[in-house]
Amino acid sequence: MSVRTSARPAARPAARLAAVALGAVAVLATAAPPAGAHVTVTPSTTAAGAYAVLTFSVGHGCDGSPTTAVTVQLPPEIVTVTPTVNPGWQVEKRMEELAEPVADGHGGEYTERVAQVVYTARSPLPDGLRDTFELSLKLTADEGATLVFPVVQSCEEGESAWVQTAAEGEEEPEHPAPYVTVGAAASDAHGHRTAEAEIEGEGDGGTGVVAWLGLVLGALGLAAGGTALARSRR
Incomplete structure (x- = not known):
């Protein structure tokens, strides 16, 4: 299992995800998308400012075609991400330059951020079998904020773009983007008492x-x- 970091622009999923990111700021329905046919995300915590592990789940292919890659777009509020190793997949972090440096909390600063995390299958994932992908990151400190993670699922034949959002009160779209709604802050960023x-x-x-x-x-x-x-x- 190898982890690569790339500063080159993302390939074809990047163009689609970049366009979707502009629309991802829409207000989403408060109910989480139901588990089932969709690509979903489950956070270990939603506490504002906390470190969380987000588990993305893929449970099927593209109209029966096996999955070959999963590209997760990170919202602009997220700067750094640590993907979990998955033995059946190669993982790559695709970077982009920040318009302005961001403090790293240790006296330094970030000049680029992780824009996408791409998992590429060593062997295509058959339709009807599921797999999960974990990303460790720090949630924004803005209580009530919605973090949208558009996902493009590439298959041997075609792709499924889980990138659609819905305004509050609207019906769930056919291919909803996974998202996390930030909750109230814990005692501290690690969930311990202050x-x-x-x-x-x-x-x-x-x-x-x-x-x-x-x-x-x-x-x-x-x-x-x-x-x-x-x-x-x-």
């Missing part, structure tokens, strides 16, 4: 702090009792 929450005893009604105070006061009481006993023996 230091302030630990101090305040958040989530346990403050019993954590009370327990610590009880231990400290108990220790002081023991020390005072030991001192008094020593003086009485003198």
Whole structure:
């Protein structure tokens, strides 16, 4: 299994995905697309600003034709992505230059971002069999934002472009693009409680702090009792 990073523009799926990206900002229906014939995405978390693993599922070919490649377009809010290795597929990250550098959170900056992740089958995936592809990334901190991930499924004969979006209240399109709706933020970006929450005893009604105070006061009481006993023996 090899992972490649390419700065060249994406091939044919790129032109289709680039055009779709302009329309992907439409307001989507709040209900997630049903599992079944569609290419779907399942996030490990939707918490704003959290690190999430997105699992894309492909469950069939193109009108019966085996799948040869799956190209996932990343929304502009996403800069860096770590694809999970899939033994049956080669994976490639296709990059594009950023109009303006973006801070990387470690004193440096990004000058390009991952625009697409392409999984190419070592052996075509037969129609009627499913496979999954995982991408690790950081969700935007904007609660309520919708991140659209247009997908082009290439097959031995033809392709299926899962790139359509629908405005709220409209019926689901024939080939909906997978998307994730960002929810409320967790305690921190990794889903752990913050230091302030630990101090305040958040989530346990403050019993954590009370327990610590009880231990400290108990220790002081023991020390005072030991001192008094020593003086009485003198």
